[in-house]
Amino acid sequence: MNTEILSRIQFAFTIAFHYIYPPLSIGLGIVLVIMEGMYLKTGKIIYEQMTRFWIRIFALIFGIGVATGIVMEFEFGTNWAVYSRYVGDVFGSALAAEGIFAFALESGFLGILIFGWNRVSSRVHFFSTIMVALGSMFSAIWIVVANSWQQTPAGFRIEGEGLKARAVITDFWEMVFNPSSMDRLSHAIIGSFLAGSFLVLSVNAYYILRKKHLEIAKAGFKIALTVATAASLLQLFTGHHSADGVAKNQPAKLAAFEGHFDSLAVADMYLLGWVDAKKQEVSGLKIPGGLTFLLHQDFKTPVKGLNAIPEKDRPTAVNFVFQMYHIMISIGMILIGLTLLASFLLWKGKLFEQRWLLHIFAWAVLLPQIGNQVGWYAAEVGRQPWVVYGLLRTSDALSQSLRAEQVVFSLILFTLVYILLFCLFLYLLNKKIKHGPVDTHMHIEEVPESSKRDNPILD
Structure with a gap:
């Protein structure tokens, strides 16, 4: 296989493995909001127990998702240097927006979500659950916007020629709301x-x-x-x-x-x-x-x-x-x-x-x-043979100094590490599922009167 095919396989493998986790965290986030909302509405401990349980699962998914996503950002530079130069302004703005509006929001409130029970009021904890759910969706927004720009580029101009060419944003919101993004x-x-x-x-x-x-x-x-x-x-x-x-x-x-x-x-x-x-x-x-x-x-x-x-x-x-x-x-x-x-x-x-x-x-x-x-x-x-549809071919986006054997070596290492991470994820997930949602020191009939008095939403 040549360098292009190997690099495509490597990136496809890493992004496919990473893509197991963000959809789970986004979907689980909205379910958590409903579960905790039901607890605050009804006062039944069964909803608190299930919320606590699924928060633990959410934390595990979030942690593995972050770990597996880091590799792809390095691959942009190591394997796809021409592409990185070409879309740097576009991807840079989208990834910066993700860091500011999504990852910081999600990770900031995640601490309250996991450790905030009995430490903050019910309203604050429920608010943190909502913010974590929104943060996970905001992260998806900016990643999908960046990828959609590659499918249907808009709001830009090209500066330079040949390998020196790069796309420069002329209208940020036209780039965000490109024809396929929504x-x-x-x-x-x-x-x-x-x-x-x-x-x-x-x-x-x-x-x-x-x-x-x-x-x-x-x-x-x-x-x-x-x-x-x-x-x-x-x-x-x-x-x-x-x-x-x-x-x-297309x-x-x-x-x-x-x-x-x-x-x-x-x-x-x-x-x-x-x-x-x-x-x-x-x-x-x-x-x-x-x-x-x-x-x-x-x-x-x-x-x-x-x-x-x-x-x-x-x-x-x-x-x-x-x-x-x-x-x-x-x-x-x-x-x-x-x-x-x-x-x-x-x-x-x-x-x-x-x-x-x-x-x-x-x-x-x-x-x-x-x-x-x-x-x-x-x-x-x-979308092939285009990495940026109609503008930049995949074959032209490769790093010029990259060799096939280097890609093979890194692909083998990534495969071994990801298999290890996946086995660890399955082991920890199975362990949490077998433990179950019920703690032996808690009852499931109703909220104790003392908890009701401390819960401003239930008052």
Whole structure:
């Protein structure tokens, strides 16, 4: 493999591993706000116990997420020096905004969130929970804005030529609200809500199946199911808007999503299939004219295909992009079906009797994670051969002095370290889950009168 492919593999590996954790912290943050809000509203200790328990899980996820994210910032300089120079002004402003408005907010209030019980008032602690949840979302905002600028650059001018060229911001807010940023942000945030809520669903399903911590587990399952159901349905709308934006701004990527080559034909929508890029054929189960209808609300308007785009500017791994995109959609539909079925059974009062469904929920924690990962792969590989769409090619963005053997060596080391971190994460997570949410010195019936007197919200 050449240096470019190895560097792409290395960055893809590090960002894919890191991307396990931020969606979990974003989704878990919103669930924590609801849990603690329920405690303050009802005064029931079960909500305090579950909030305390999930705060411990949140702290673990946050810590591993920070550790795994540091490596990527160094890779910008070591592997992608030309890229770093080219987008330095754009990424610099976005990362600075993340540090000021997101990371400082989240990490600052995290200490109160973890250690503030019985040390600050209930209002202050609840406020810190909200701030941590907002901080995690603000972090996603600036990262997605920076990445979206690469997909649909706006609000800039180019200074210099060749390897000395760089993008300089001319309108900060035009850069922030570039044509794809809001669609991609909403899609990423909702995906994070699914990741966090399904983690809570999985753990509580496990407790219910084992007949442990039943009162807390059932209450926590209901809260997470509400978030997951709303998020799974909202993801339909955010995904549709995002696809409309891709059709307008990155037609080559959309054509790769559906394996559409001929610009003179209406575009079919495939439920599953296989792309033969050499023959420019797709075999599989399809809805004739389905993509045309979704984009234009008719079955006659042609959709721009890959053949209308110069070969050097097309995605090369069309089948890979096609498969990743369709796996993402399939998982999204499965999540909708699961959450609607569970919500219906909960309404009927029969949910917790369905052990087969609880077993599915115990393992379904993997589905949002896979969906988030393959969606990211589809978006990033579908952008190729551009690292900044239409402006800077991936092959031109590499560090000029980098050698393939150096990348192989660092990739091996990163793989070993990340495997170690992942094993540590699973060990600590498993240990906390087996310990459970109930402390033996606390009762779960109601808030003691002394606590009520000290709680300004419950007064």
